[in-house]
Amino acid sequence: MSQSGAVFQSYPWLAPQWSQWQQLSYRLGHAYLLSGPQGIGINEFVKEVAQVVLCKQPNNGQACSVCSSCHLFISNQHPDFFELRRLEDKKEITVDQVRSLLYKLNETSHQGGYKVVWIEGVEYLNQSAFNALLKMLEEPAPKTLFLLSTHQVDRLPATIKSRCQQLNFMPPAMPDAIDWLHKQSQHVDEALVKRALRLNWGAPLQALQWIEAGLFEEDSQWKNDLKQIQSGRKTASQSVGEWLKWQQPERVFDYFYQWSVSAVRSVMYQTNPQARTVSNGQIQNWLRFQQAVLTAKQNWLSNANKELVLESLCLEWLSIQQSEEPLESVFQSRIQKGKLA
Ligand SMILES: [Zn+2]
Numbered sequence: 001m002s003q004s005g006a007v008f009q010s011y012p013w014l015a016p017q018w019s020q021w022q023q024l025s026y027r028l029g030h031a032y033l034l035s036g037p038q039g040i041g042i043n044e045f046v047k048e049v050a051q052v053v054l055c056k057q058p059n060n061g062q063a064c065s066v067c068s069s070c071h072l073f074i075s076n077q078h079p080d081f082f083e084l085r086r087l088e089d090k091k092e093i094t095v096d097q098v099r100s101l102l103y104k105l106n107e108t109s110h111q112g113g114y115k116v117v118w119i120e121g122v123e124y125l126n127q128s129a130f131n132a133l134l135k136m137l138e139e140p141a142p143k144t145l146f147l148l149s150t151h152q153v154d155r156l157p158a159t160i161k162s163r164c165q166q167l168n169f170m171p172p173a174m175p176d177a178i179d180w181l182h183k184q185s186q187h188v189d190e191a192l193v194k195r196a197l198r199l200n201w202g203a204p205l206q207a208l209q210w211i212e213a214g215l216f217e218e219d220s221q222w223k224n225d226l227k228q229i230q231s232g233r234k235t236a237s238q239s240v241g242e243w244l245k246w247q248q249p250e251r252v253f254d255y256f257y258q259w260s261v262s263a264v265r266s267v268m269y270q271t272n273p274q275a276r277t278v279s280n281g282q283i284q285n286w287l288r289f290q291q292a293v294l295t296a297k298q299n300w301l302s303n304a305n306k307e308l309v310l311e312s313l314c315l316e317w318l319s320i321q322q323s324e325e326p327l328e329s330v331f332q333s334r335i336q337k338g339k340l341a
Helices: 006-010 012-027 042-054 068-074 095-106 127-138 174-184 190-199 204-212 216-230 236-243 251-268 280-301 306-322 330-340
Strands: 031-035 081-084 115-120 144-150 165-168
Touching: 006 012, 006 042, 012 042, 012 165, 012 174, 031 042, 042 068, 042 115, 042 144, 081 095, 095 115, 095 127, 174 190, 174 204, 190 204, 190 216, 190 251, 216 236, 216 251, 216 306, 236 306, 251 280, 251 306, 280 306
Parallel strands: 031 144, 031 165, 081 115, 115 144
Antiparallel strands: none
16 A cells, blocks of 8 residues: 555545544544454554654645655655564563663654554553553653554553544445455455455455465365265364464364354244254254354464364364254363363
8 A cells, every 4th residue: 555545445444434533633642542353454544544644744634645754654664653563473562572662762753753653463562561551651752653453452451441542443344345355356256255254254354365365275175174074084183184284274263163153044044944954952053163163262372282172173063963962061071182182
């Protein structure tokens, strides 16, 4: 994105937030919190806002794209734009990172205007880093703007939230998202566009990335493997071995989760009770399986044996294919095995 104002032209569902920002920025505060799901354009929005604030000759709330400041910004070299996020291999943002940011901020502004700080994934600050940030927000330096972004606003301490003006972002309505994705990838058929959106929680940018990265091949591999596991031509362990080679094997959880959502939905929205071919027991199994997927994902994230977590989940899936009756305890016990191992 290099043209100003492009953020809501490129991503029309951000228009309400853009006009909200215009109103809020009429009297520019010192800290804003932007929250919402991943893959709907929050990062792009932040960059747009930062460019406008740093622009030397903004017009109608939009950056000019031609001044020296805009040039620096567009080429990712603006000395008064600071970005802070988790380092690639780290689980949190440390207090040292915040301190070194503070040190840089104390130097004078290079361009004589605002300094803009973007903390991406502010929920990853650890406790002492939060305290350090809180101090900065409590005693705001002049002409310094903090843009904090998060996909998990519930994880933020109230003390941080209360010191920021908040902008909340929502994914677009499904038909709008489908329209948008079609325009971006015209060669892709409707079924795949819908699948991409469902697997990515309706987040259009993430869905687009999923399509462009060819992840539908993984998706089909997963479906094929399940069929083969069910027919006994492949073991769960063989399939899991292949899934673990994917760049993001944790996507399997999304696939399983969406499978259970679709399974339940197909029955729930069946208006003719005669046409119901599935028992209530089976529906309960699917709902329970949904929970099992979430638990398995948590176990995965808490460093359980990855192979076992996935294998257990496959076996859970297999057992609900074969069972008409609610499975009370099996889920818990098997998933825990994955964790303990
Ligand atoms: Zn400019």
